[in-house]
Amino acid sequence: MNYPGGINKRSNIKYGNRGMILEDDINATNNYYITHDIAVIRKLPTPITIKKVDYISSHEVKIKDAWFQKKSTTDYNGIYKGHYIDFEAKETRSKNYFPLSNIHQHQIEHIERIINHGGIAFLIVSFIYYNEIFLLDGPDFIHYIKNNKRKSIPYTYFQKKGYKIKLKYNPRLDYLKIIDKIYFKGELYEKEF
Amino acid sequence: MNYPGGINKRSNIKYGNRGMILEDDINATNNYYITHDIAVIRKLPTPITIKKVDYISSHEVKIKDAWFQKKSTTDYNGIYKGHYIDFEAKETRSKNYFPLSNIHQHQIEHIERIINHGGIAFLIVSFIYYNEIFLLDGPDFIHYIKNNKRKSIPYTYFQKKGYKIKLKYNPRLDYLKIIDKIYFKGELYEKEF
Numbered sequence: 001m002n003y004p005g006g007i008n009k010r011s012n013i014k015y016g017n018r019g020m021i022l023e024d025d026i027n028a029t030n031n032y033y034i035t036h037d038i039a040v041i042r043k044l045p046t047p048i049t050i051k052k053v054d055y056i057s058s059h060e061v062k063i064k065d066a067w068f069q070k071k072s073t074t075d076y077n078g079i080y081k082g083h084y085i086d087f088e089a090k091e092t093r094s095k096n097y098f099p100l101s102n103i104h105q106h107q108i109e110h111i112e113r114i115i116n117h118g119g120i121a122f123l124i125v126s127f128i129y130y131n132e133i134f135l136l137d138g139p140d141f142i143h144y145i146k147n148n149k150r151k152s153i154p155y156t157y158f159q160k161k162g163y164k165i166k167l168k169y170n171p172r173l174d175y176l177k178i179i180d181k182i183y184f185k186g187e188l189y190e191k192e193f
Numbered sequence: 194m195n196y197p198g199g200i201n202k203r204s205n206i207k208y209g210n211r212g213m214i215l216e217d218d219i220n221a222t223n224n225y226y227i228t229h230d231i232a233v234i235r236k237l238p239t240p241i242t243i244k245k246v247d248y249i250s251s252h253e254v255k256i257k258d259a260w261f262q263k264k265s266t267t268d269y270n271g272i273y274k275g276h277y278i279d280f281e282a283k284e285t286r287s288k289n290y291f292p293l294s295n296i297h298q299h300q301i302e303h304i305e306r307i308i309n310h311g312g313i314a315f316l317i318v319s320f321i322y323y324n325e326i327f328l329l330d331g332p333d334f335i336h337y338i339k340n341n342k343r344k345s346i347p348y349t350y351f352q353k354k355g356y357k358i359k360l361k362y363n364p365r366l367d368y369l370k371i372i373d374k375i376y377f378k379g380e381l382y383e384k385e386f
Contacts, residue, residue, distance in 0.1 A: 040306050042266060045240040048256065063241065063259040073235060077270065079279075082311025084272040088222050120274025 022091050022126045022133070025172040026076065032171035033080075039086055039176060047071065069098035074121070080176060081184065084119035086111070088173075091126040092095030097152035098125050098144075108145060111138050120183060124165065124175060127155060134162035135178045215284050215319045215326070218306055218365040219269065225364035226273075232369060234271030240264065254294050265299035267314070273369060274377065277312035279304070280368075284319040290345035291318050293338075301338060313376060317358065317368060320348060327355035328371045 023043070033039040052065035074088040088111070092104045103123075114121040121138035136153075142159040144153055163178040216236070226232040245258035267281040283295045296316075307314040314331035327345075333354040337346055343374070356371040 001194055034306075037306075037309075040303070040312075045238040047238040061257060061261060063261070066241075066256040066259060066265075068254060068256075079277040079307060079310045079312045082277070084275070084277040110233070113227070113230075114272060116230075117233055117272045119233075119272045122363065 022089055022124070025167070026089055026124065026175075027192045029171040029173045029175065030076070030078075030151065033176065039078060039080035039085070041076055041080065043076050044073070072104065074107060080120070080179065083183070084114070084117075085179070086114045086119055086121045087124060089124040089126075091128055093128050094152075095127075095129045095155070097154050098127075098158070099152045101151065108142070112142050115139060120179060122172070122179075123165065125162070127158070130155075133165045133167070133173065134158040135165055135175055136162045137182055163191065197211050206294040208362070215282055215317070218360070219282055219317065219368075222368065223269070223271075226369065232271060232273035232278070234269055234273065237266070242374070263297065263299075265297065266303045267300060273372065276376070277307070277310075279307045279314045280317060282317040282319075284321055286321045287322075287345075288322045288348065290347045291320075291351070292345045294344065299369045301335070305335050308332060308335065313372060315372075317366070318351065318355070320351070323348075326358045326360070326366065327351040327360055328368055329355045330375055337353055 027043055030039075030043070032043045033041060045063050047069040047070055048066045049067045050063055050065075052063075054062040054064050056062050062162065072088050076089065077084070077086045079085065088107060090098070092098050111121045115138045123136045123138075123141055124133060125136060126133045138159060141153075144157060144161075163181065165173050165178060165193065168174060216350040220236060223232075223234045223236070226234060241256075241259045242262055243256055243259045245256075247255040247257055249255050267279050269282065270277070270279045272278065281296065281300060283291070285291050285295065304314045304316075308331045316329045316331075316334055317326060318329060319326045329351060334346075336353060337350060337354075356374065358366050358368050361367060
């Protein structure tokens, strides 16, 4: 098993970097989904712009100078129960709101496009202050964006429209259980596989 | 419009590098599909392992030492008519066969997994010698792998089981027309959008 982003070991996490913990929990969950044949969902590599490389041999290229690109799409995608899944995961230390500066305009357009094409798109947002992780379904996210001029989504909106994801041992963040609830009338994946 | 891999200009291609041309034609096609609201399919960035970075500022990180990882999944994925799409694109200069050394074991497993989960997976293979590009559907590819010990797929198998993709002006490689043929009884996407 060598899916991108699916092989981090928890022991390697820098605990000062909360962003890594959410990402790692999601990667571990995706790994669980793959090994249990529940879904195939992967973290997409961060796109980079390469300025300079060294050709070590005909098979080995060393990148000497490169930059991270601004992402224009979401971080995770894949397939679940035959459906296209697409989501972004973000954390905030804020108590009262999720700042929309976390999500680029291109990413919002991407999420909207996925919904229009019949895919399942959503956000996973971790409120570090409350130690709470929410799944906010794509249509509810887009609805908020279209009807509010604020540059943030209040915590209360997540309480009202979001679904809390409880941290478990394995899988750590069982977000597909919530997708089952929203899209498949609560039919759990265990029944199907 | 800033989808990864979707912004190459044809004028920038090194024509000595055929691999780039197929990739560029597919990227241009995917860009056409997005701008015409037909499908959302993207090239996934190549995963890299980063060894050393320089922190230029709080927002800028320069990668000083990194290596390309061996890919364990396919190059392209997305959504079309509500269906999950996943494919790999390869070229060969060989006249008589497509060498399977081009596709890693992990990628084969990935394609099989996608099919089992109800997705649409396939290969696009360009035979440079004949100037012919084929779409080989995932189930036909897996069927060959499982029933042959050869380390290559003969050109004749592509002639028999594959679908030729004609190069056009725009979109350059209209591979979804073939997906329509195989999966949607030839119903063209123009009718739906």
